[in-house]
Amino acid sequence: MNQNSSFVEFRNVQKSYDGKTLVVKDFNLSITRGEFVTMLGPSGSGKTTCLMMLAGFETATYGDILLDGQPINKVPPQKRGIGMVFQNYALFPHMTVAENLAFPLEVRKLGRNVIKQKIGNALEMVELGELANRRPAQLSGGQKQRVALARALVFEPKLVLMDEPLGALDKNLREQMQYEIKRIHENLGVTMVYVTHDQSEALTMSDRIAVFNDGIVQQLASPATLYEEPENAFVASFIGENNRFSGTVKSLDSDRCIVTLDDDDCNIRALPINITGHGSRAILSLRPERVVIDPEEGSLPNIFKVRAEGVTYLGDHIRCSVNFGQRHQFIIKIPNSEQHPVLKPGSDFRIGWAGRDCRAFNA
Amino acid sequence: MRKLIRFTSVMALGLSCTISIASAAERITVVSFGGAYTNAQKKGSHEPFMEKTGVQILSEDYNGGLGKLRAQVESGSVTWDVVDLETSDVIRACDEGLIDTIDVNDLEPGTDGSAAADDFMPTAVKKCGIGAIVWSTVFAYDKTKLATAPHSIADFFDTNKYPGKRGMKRSPKVNLEMALMADGVAATDVYKVLSTPEGQTRAFNKLAQIKDQLVWWKSGAQAPQLLADGEVVMTTAYNGRIYNAVKNESKSFVIVWDGQVMDIDYWAIPAGAPNKARAQEFLVFATAPEQLARQSKFISYGPPRKTAAAMVDESMKKHIPTAPVNLTNALAADAEFWADYEDELNERFTAWLAN
């Protein structure tokens, strides 16, 4: 099989539970071998449904799902050979860790020695060798997570699905596990499809991210592209923090537009992404860290006078909300470096940003 | 140890008794077998007695046996004033001191002025009980379901000639007597034969011939029900129950009087009855000829005294066990025999049934 052709493919997949509304509308996705793809979106966006269709627990109402070039719509889940990690781990409570790991190998009728060896390797991989005879109830959350991971991998599937696997863990553990999963992914080279609603998790781990909303993939791209170059207002607002304004397009070029804000006649120069034309409504999106403080007069197309309202010290950076124009609340992030100016609530200063940093979307 | 047993029994039973007799002003509790029989007793005796004396009668039903009576007497908290007992139970209860003795001279004389002792059938006057009815266990069939009518007790045991299931009371009493009569023993010899081990075995063997075809009933109402449901083609039953089913429910049941086993039920007064004087009064009243005759209007059980029997309605006369036409091959149950042998024959019967 050609390495470059897609390993998993969704073709025009639709899903409806009640026959009236579509939970997934025309879903298309192509994943290459060894890739780490995340489906990201708010709850109810259809991402978990897509994962379940891939695993075989839900059937697509319309469209095809292909694995390794073969349509698998009619293949039962146990014949798909896909590893899966569940949100609540789904470790069998009446079996020990070793028995849990042995389960997929035993149903595949492997020899006892092979099983023993594979269990050993899998436990070593997740660094839990000494817990083989514990029961799930005796494990901590992180340990359960590792066992679930090991169990999904022990029978060496080519594809591993994970449904919000880190949701139940606290923040530190979650970050640690993110790197662990990433490390294992890189070491084993398996294809992974990961579902989460946590954008930072998605950004940290994925090769590519499919942002879901309302049953549709809003954008499928690498983390950097998603963050830097969101293709629509939903992606821009869902990924990372941003300042949003709405207004009307006053002038439009191929790489430049001017938008007049609704509340005051302030004109902002921005990069048009999917603006339809002159006079249409637009939403502007600007990342807080792209705002320059006290710019040289004329060095940037957008320069405004603002007054600081609240200043929050966050260690590695300082977060400042400022009042801009009549009532536009504006967030600025300033790295905590020696050069940063002293910001105090009530002080007046100027801010500015480049036109290409402010993205204009069709509203 | 025995003291502790008594103490706990008093604790448990005393509790229920204080609740039940709390409001007893002038009231007696009369206990009998329920159903059509108790209704006849109510019309015959209870209601006239209440009218005459103003004493309230609380009628309670039970299923026979001495279990409840013994529990009450042993714990010293008796709630029954008068109880209707079967013959062998009267004798046993009397032997064990569970019921009080009754002087036959206290009873009402016959309507012709004869003394009660002469007016009653000799077997109807016991040391501790006075006869209330003569009843009988007979066998009956549904004439719409049997092609040829059975005539004798031997037919009941003949499953070749009359195939189908039989109903019998779950008790050795009556069944063993019927078995012997069906086996050719004359009615007068039945108890002589049954007192010997060989005779007992003979009776059980006769029963065993139809063991697989037998359906056992316990309460009197079950027997006509089995017949009505078609569960059995013939069943032994109390004659009053069959009479009732024919008269009130228009069933086409027929009684076969051949081989009937007659018995007497007695009124008795438990030792330590709460209203002994009134209980005594009721017993004398209920065994008077007028009441016994009135009672027989409502159920086909006969009065156990001559002057009362003479007053029975013409229409009812042929339905009672003591009618001459019904006595061609009849057996009067021997109470003494059963008082003596009941335990061992019961034990043997229970084992026979279970094995």
Next chain:
Amino acid sequence: MNEMVARTDTLNTLTADAREFEGKALRAQLARSTRLEKAKALLLVLPLLLFIGVMFIFPLADMMLRSTDNGPVAELMPDTAARLLDWDQFTLPDEATYAALARDIQTAQKERTLGKIATRLNFELSGIRSLLTKSARKLAQMESSDESWKQRLVQIDQRWGELATWSAIKRVLPSVTATFYLSSLDLAYDAKGEVVRKPPERAIYVDNFIKTFAISLGVTLSCFILGFPVAYLLSVLPTAKANLLMICVLLPFWTSLLVRTTSWIALLQTHGIVNDLLVWLGILSEGNRLDMMYNMFGTVVAMTHILLPFMILPLFSVMKSIDPSFMRAATSLGASPFTAFIRVYLPQTKPGIAAGSLLVFILAIGYYITPALVGGRTGQMISNFIAYHMQQSLNWGLAAALAVILLIIVLILYWLFNRIIGIDKLKLG
């Protein structure tokens, strides 16, 4: 040096004492501070404790005492009892004993206590009742003569010349007896006072205990087979439908036991609905109607129906708590739905199966009304014999012994259950 060691030792003991003293003081303080709480708690449960004491503990103790209580014969036959005290049991008693017996029988007849003596003795040796009443009658008629009492009594009935009769009387004299337990196990004393098996035609209880066990097992098994799929369906159905089904499951609880049992009679009897239907359909011929009522089959069917909810409810509560993702996980790991069910789902329902089975079995083993109504001859259980001895034969000692044995069996089962499954795992709903 030594002195130093000794001193530190003393010091150590001193501080240890002080610590212990402090500990004691603390405990006392704790006890004082919680006394009021304990008193309040006790007050709350007092009515229940009293209720249990009067209605459960006392009757239970009474039952146990009764099962070994030898009855009043020793008091009612004082002379014979005194004479028989030193009797060797190998030869017939002496003339004085015969005389004492005749005296005692005559007194008992007058006092109307002979019935009690006869009743108790008849439990020991079948037939003594008739022997005693016969002897009492004959003794009353007998005129004084020169013959010895022994001759006279043996003349009345030769059984007075048998060792078995006398050893039976001797056995009912001590205050405690094992007779009732022996009877419960189909054992009896022979003439020499040795324990022997009862002849097979009189041995009924051991077989019946086994039968009771078998019926209870059968009922438990049928409840499991019928209840498991229902409980599973209940646990996966959407709430509205599950509630409706739950009502159907609980319906038996809300109808009278007698009504339900009678309905089964109407259904299963020879001319009942099921047989009629089978005949009408031509599956059975008129002469070959099935016997489904008044036997063991009828008992098992009716009891299964009545006890089914006790199996379904614990199973349901356990199944409800099993996350559906376990089955998904199992299939995603390569197991077929069947393997996943057997290896992943079923083991997790174990606490429910255990609780339901224990509940049904223990309820079934003591069942009384249903077998009494529909059991006929072959479907009778041990409780029916207990009831029989309570109400009919009045052999309360035997009834108590049978009941105690039943109680012990249930306790052993409970203990086994606790050993194997663990009572803390029990989940009743």
